[in-house]
Amino acid sequence: RKEVEQDPGPFNVPEGATVAFNCTYSNSASQSFFWYRQDCRKEPKLLMSVYSSGNEDGRFTAQLNRASQYISLLIRDSKLSDSATYLCVVGDSGGYQKVTFGTGTKLQVIP
Amino acid sequence: GAVVSQHPSWVICKSGTSVKIECRSLDFQATTMFWYRQFPKQSLMLMATSNEGSKATYEQGVEKDKFLINHASLTLSTLTVTSAHPEDSSFYICSARDWGFGNTEAFFGQGTRLTVV
Numbered sequence: 001r002k003e004v005e006q007d008p009g010p011f012n013v014p015e016g017a018t019v020a021f022n023c024t025y026s027n028s029a030s031q032s033f034f035w036y037r038q039d040c041r042k043e044p045k046l047l048m049s050v051y052s053s054g055n056e057d058g059r060f061t062a063q064l065n066r067a068s069q070y071i072s073l074l075i076r077d078s079k080l081s082d083s084a085t086y087l088c089v090v091g092d093s094g095g096y097q098k099v100t101f102g103t104g105t106k107l108q109v110i111p
Numbered sequence: 112g113a114v115v116s117q118h119p120s121w122v123i124c125k126s127g128t129s130v131k132i133e134c135r136s137l138d139f140q141a142t143t144m145f146w147y148r149q150f151p152k153q154s155l156m157l158m159a160t161s162n163e164g165s166k167a168t169y170e171q172g173v174e175k176d177k178f179l180i181n182h183a184s185l186t187l188s189t190l191t192v193t194s195a196h197p198e199d200s201s202f203y204i205c206s207a208r209d210w211g212f213g214n215t216e217a218f219f220g221q222g223t224r225l226t227v228v
Contacts (some may be wrong), residue, residue, distance in 0.1 A: 004154075017177070034217075043117075043204055043219040044155070087154070089217075099217055103154040 003027060003089050006102035014110050018080050022104045023071040023088030032091035033064055034075045037084045038104065044087055047073075078109045114138055115207050118222025124195055124227055132190045132223045134205035136160040140185035141207035145217070146178075149202040161205075195227040 006023045013019045025033075033050035041076035048055065050062040050071055061074040071088055114137040119178075124130050134144055142163045147155040159180055160168040167180035179191040192199055204222040 008152075040203075041222075041224070043222045045219070046217075057158065072166065100157070101147075101155040 001092065002103075003100045004088055004102040006088050006105050008103055008105060010106040010108050012016070012108045012110055013078055015078055015080060015107075018076045018077055019107065020075075021073045021086055021088075021107075023073075023102050025069050025088075025090045025100075027090070027092060028066075028069060030069075030090045030092055032092070032099075033060055033071050034089040034099075035060075035071075036087040036089050036101075038087055039084050044089075044101075047086070075107075079105075079108050080111060083107055083109045115141075115205065115218045117205055117223055119223055120221055121224040122226070124225070126196055126227055127194055129191055129193045130195055130225060132192075132203055132205075132225075134173065134188045134190070134207070134220050136186045136207050136218075139207075141188075142185060144182060144188040144205055144207045146180065146188075146190050147204045147206065149204065149222075158190075161190075163188075167220045191224065195225070197227045200225055200227045 004025050035047040036044040037047045038044040048062050048096045050059050050064045052064050055062045059076045063072045085104040087104045089099050091099045113187050114135055116135045118133045146158045149155045157170050158173045161180045161182040163182045163185050165166040169175045177193055181189040202222050202224050205220045206217045208217050
């Protein structure tokens with residue numbers, strides 16, 4: 001089983017749609033959770049951290065379920081500029097805080 | 112926010128030659144940096160953890176003699192791909208965390224696209 005698993009997609013959605021991505025992780029001792037966005041041939045950039053209580057940033061909502069070892073990202077009112085690959089990232093509890101990336105979920109927002 | 116600069120952004124080299132990639136933290140000190148590799152349509156895979164002033168820690172399956180890592184200062188880590196072969200062609204990217212920020216966000220360099228011909 002992969003340490004961090006995501007549906008690779010692609011998710012093709014029309015502008016204005018709501019889309020949700022899921023991610024599961026295998027290490028129950030994981031301490032930190034993030035969603036990163038990666039545009040084609042570019043470096044990943046932090047979209048948002050994920051907290052146990054859930055958190056929202058504009059059109060983006062992230063949820064964490066530690067019991068099920070499950071993370072989600074919800075994007076409302078999709079924009080063309082949201083087209084990218086979304087990476088689920090999980091950090092371990094070690095001293096170096098090593099992070100593990102999911103394979104990413106590709107989103108294509110269609111006009 | 113913190114910035115990590117990686118150089119070069121792309122390089123083409125002949126098979127058998129060596130390529131050095133630099134990763135610098137511009138406005139913070141990074142005792143630890145991470146080197147990743149990403150093949151097309153695959154996830155970022157951690158290659159090694161670079162520790163300032165000591166030997167790097169390599170992930171399983173990564174040849175330490177082929178991928179030489181040097182972290183001689185708190186702001187610079189280098190990855191040298193020795194005797195490169197076409198199968199080493201990939202996107203290499205470094206990252207570091209600014210612990211002084213009080214968070215655990217990882218900042219990434221721009222990445223280096225290596226093509227070995």
